[in-house]
Amino acid sequence: MNTIKKYWLGFIVLFLVVVAAYFIYLKLNPKKLPSNLVMGTGRIDGDLININTKYPGRIELLTVDEGDNITKGQLIAKIQSREYQAQLEAMQAEIKAKQKEIEAQKVQLQITKETLPENVQKAYANLKSSKFMLEELNQQINSMKKIVQQDERDHKRFKSLAEKSLFPQEKFEKIKLKLETDKDKLKALLKKKNQLIQQINAAESSLKQAKSTLKKVQALEKSIAALQESIKALNAKKQRIQAVIDELSIYSPIDGYVVDKVANVGEVLGAGMTVVTAINPDDLYLKMFVDTIYTGKIKVGDKAEIFLDAYPNKPIPAVVVKIAKKAEFTPKEVAVREDRIQRVYAVHLKPVKPSPLLKLGLPAIGVISLDGKGLPKSLKELPEL
Numbered sequence: 001m002n003t004i005k006k007y008w009l010g011f012i013v014l015f016l017v018v019v020a021a022y023f024i025y026l027k028l029n030p031k032k033l034p035s036n037l038v039m040g041t042g043r044i045d046g047d048l049i050n051i052n053t054k055y056p057g058r059i060e061l062l063t064v065d066e067g068d069n070i071t072k073g074q075l076i077a078k079i080q081s082r083e084y085q086a087q088l089e090a091m092q093a094e095i096k097a098k099q100k101e102i103e104a105q106k107v108q109l110q111i112t113k114e115t116l117p118e119n120v121q122k123a124y125a126n127l128k129s130s131k132f133m134l135e136e137l138n139q140q141i142n143s144m145k146k147i148v149q150q151d152e153r154d155h156k157r158f159k160s161l162a163e164k165s166l167f168p169q170e171k172f173e174k175i176k177l178k179l180e181t182d183k184d185k186l187k188a189l190l191k192k193k194n195q196l197i198q199q200i201n202a203a204e205s206s207l208k209q210a211k212s213t214l215k216k217v218q219a220l221e222k223s224i225a226a227l228q229e230s231i232k233a234l235n236a237k238k239q240r241i242q243a244v245i246d247e248l249s250i251y252s253p254i255d256g257y258v259v260d261k262v263a264n265v266g267e268v269l270g271a272g273m274t275v276v277t278a279i280n281p282d283d284l285y286l287k288m289f290v291d292t293i294y295t296g297k298i299k300v301g302d303k304a305e306i307f308l309d310a311y312p313n314k315p316i317p318a319v320v321v322k323i324a325k326k327a328e329f330t331p332k333e334v335a336v337r338e339d340r341i342q343r344v345y346a347v348h349l350k351p352v353k354p355s356p357l358l359k360l361g362l363p364a365i366g367v368i369s370l371d372g373k374g375l376p377k378s379l380k381e382l383p384e385l
Helices: 001-028 082-163 169-213 215-247
Strands: 037-045 051-052 057-062 075-079 247-251 257-260 274-279 286-290 304-306 311-323 343-351 363-369
Touching: 001 274, 037 343, 075 274, 082 169, 082 215, 215 247, 286 311, 304 343, 343 363
Parallel strands: none
Antiparallel strands: 037 286, 037 363, 051 274, 057 075, 075 247, 257 274, 286 343, 304 311, 304 363, 311 343
16 A cells, blocks of 8 residues: 555656646747747727817707717717707798798789889870870861961951942951951860870870889899898808707717717817717727837738737737837837837737727737738737737
8 A cells, every 4th residue: 555655656746747847848948939920919999089069068968878889870969059049040030031021022023014014005105196186286276277367368358348338247247257266266276285285295204204113123123133132141041050050969970889978968068079989899900019120021911810818719810000100118018029129119900800809998919920821820829928
């Protein structure tokens, strides 16, 4: 029994010696990174989007909180718009008033177009008729003047004969009566002529007035055109106010999630101030750091892999999308090839396809292949940093 115990004790001691020797060997001969690979650590980063205000105001509604998923076009917040709403309603009322005024003037224009030309025609017809009557009356007057002249000659001739009793007195009286009658007719015609001339003057004045009134049509047309232009200007102002009101409702420009809620309901924000900070998870990338030894070898487009601590055997295919142009001091959480390295360059690795495993701020390891070959499938294939 004692012999068996001694053998077992020897085996255990031998096993421990072998294990110790193995770990000493690993320590003295650590895994080496292939020459075509560059490895570094960093954190998952992304381009944060500040969803902010365009116009100042008090937050009336806030629909999201930190960590909430958001979709493009989703309402994020709403700013009070009572003042702008009042301006919009006033503008709409003014536009309606102008439209009613246009309708009234259009009715007046239609009536004017229908009545004024008819008045002009009537005045013109009256004037033409009066002038025609004057021509006829002048002919009658000229004829009557000739008759009166003949009556005067007859009266003069037969008067001397009647005084000498050479012409019957009775016939002479008839000649005298005819002269007086024709003179009265001539006077009546002359009086009628004066009345007709006054009538013609009145007709000419009516025609002139009717023609001048036609200018009212042009005035109404210009007034309507001016009102229409005024409505256009008011509509432009209305659109500007509506645009402001629309901007007071803040919508998400991306599909993603809220990283930080900066403002709260009831707070007054100035123009351009941030309401929430969001990020699109499809835009996440690993920001890793490499020393200057590899900076000149790495190129944009080089193939790479991203490893998360929680998933060491699930490499996420990626490519180099950015290499910093300026060096920076080594961050505390970054491991580099040699401790003497004080300045490093940031390299961005973007997943070939969006990965749900990536979360903002997670630590990760990146491996870049300088020739596109030999990328590892597990962290176990790589030396420890």
